[in-house]
Amino acid sequence: MPDLTAAESRPLLSIVAPVWNEEQVLPEFHRRLAAVLDRLDATVEVIYVNDGSTDGTLSIVRQLLACDRRINLINLSRNFGKEIAMTAGLDHACGEAVIIIDTDLQDPPELIPELVRLWKAGHDVVYAQREERKGDSWLKRATAFCFYRIVEKISEVSLPRDAGDFRLLSRRAVDALCQLREQHRFMKGLFAWIGYSQIATPYRRDPRYGGETKWTYWKLWNFALEGITSFTTAPLRWATYLGLCTALLSFSYATFVFWKALAYGDPVRGYPSLLIIMLFLGGVQLMTLGIIGEYVGRMFNETKHRPLYFVDQVVTQHQATVETMK
Numbered sequence: 510m511p512d513l514t515a516a517e518s519r520p521l522l523s524i525v526a527p528v529w530n531e532e533q534v535l536p537e538f539h540r541r542l543a544a545v546l547d548r549l550d551a552t553v554e555v556i557y558v559n560d561g562s563t564d565g566t567l568s569i570v571r572q573l574l575a576c577d578r579r580i581n582l583i584n585l586s587r588n589f590g591k592e593i594a595m596t597a598g599l600d601h602a603c604g605e606a607v608i609i610i611d612t613d614l615q616d617p618p619e620l621i622p623e624l625v626r627l628w629k630a631g632h633d634v635v636y637a638q639r640e641e642r643k644g645d646s647w648l649k650r651a652t653a654f655c656f657y658r659i660v661e662k663i664s665e666v667s668l669p670r671d672a673g674d675f676r677l678l679s680r681r682a683v684d685a686l687c688q689l690r691e692q693h694r695f696m697k698g699l700f701a702w703i704g705y706s707q708i709a710t711p712y713r714r715d716p717r718y719g720g721e722t723k724w725t726y727w728k729l730w731n732f733a734l735e736g737i738t739s740f741t742t743a744p745l746r747w748a749t750y751l752g753l754c755t756a757l758l759s760f761s762y763a764t765f766v767f768w769k770a771l772a773y774g775d776p777v778r779g780y781p782s783l784l785i786i787m788l789f790l791g792g793v794q795l796m797t798l799g800i801i802g803e804y805v806g807r808m809f810n811e812t813k814h815r816p817l818y819f820v821d822q823v824v825t826q827h828q829a830t831v832e833t834m835k
């Protein structure tokens with residue numbers, strides 16, 4: 510991490526924007542962001558975290574860098590995913606408040622003054638809450654709806670509904686977040702977990718300005734699994750109860766079979782019921798093993814204690830230094 514903590518060089522506000530293959534949107538995003546920042550009564554640093562883009566994104570950031578001295582660049586060594594790109598940005602941000610924003614213009618930069626206003630009013634986390642999700646398919650909306658409600662029901666922390674990563678965090682909230690170094694990072698959960706005074710501000714989520722969403726349904730499913738397994742062990746408890754229920758059922762059926770054999774004798778019959786029970790029990794066992802496996806796998810990943818990411822290059826302009834990290 511670069512040593513930028515000298516109090517006098519500390520900018521008031523950091524904007525953290527993860528970018529991955531956004532060449533179509535980035536110039537327009539920065540134009541709109543800069544227009545907002547120009548009017549803002551604060552010193553600002555904009556941190557673009559290039560998450561291993563394979564298109565022209567990096568060279569666009571470099572061009573922007575040359576024209577706008579507020580911009581800093583963190584170039585990650587490969588694509589690590591948005592959650593880790595955000596973490597890298599938070600690690601490097603020096604602002605007294607940090608705003609996380611997507612670069613596809615689904616999060617309108619015009620909302621930033623409102624986030625700042627609520628922060629100045631004394632809140633530590635100001636998150637933008639979607640009123641409508643224009644441009645998202647009904648299936649995505651329906652799955653998102655279910656996901657938020659399921660997680661809310663089964664985990665100890667309550668996730669704010671329909672809030673993405675677009676938010677402002679105060680310095681102490683960022684410091685708290687930076688202490689959470691788990692590999693399986695479900696940021697929406699971590700934001701909620703740290704606590705402090707949190708407040709929502711509504712906004713309309715626009716469709717993507719250009720390019721395509723990086724989320725396939727398979728990725729979303731895995732993201733949902735991540736959300737559930739990193740925030741609650743409830744599924745393990747369900748597995749126990751499921752096991753208990755099937756054991757009870759099996760026991761009562763066994764009693765019935767035993768009684769029937771005693772009362773009526775036992776001609777060799779019952780192949781279908783035997784098969785059904787075997788298949789059923791086998792299925793239940795495999796499923797519970799799978800649930801346990803999800804957690805064991807995560808424990809395996811955590812125990813390796815790997816760093817979360819590697820940085821190829823950091824360019825910090827307000828100090829006019831360029832440093833290369835391994």
Ligand code: UDP
Binds near residue numbers: 527530531588594615
């Ligand atoms: N992003 C990233 N790394 C990834 C995937 C996405 O940095 O592996 C960035 C992307 O460039 C964008 C933001 O995260 O700025 C949100 O991505 P996207 O629009 O694909 O997600 P959605 O809005 O559909 O949830």
Ligand code: MG
Binds near residue numbers: 615717
């Ligand atoms: Mg998007």
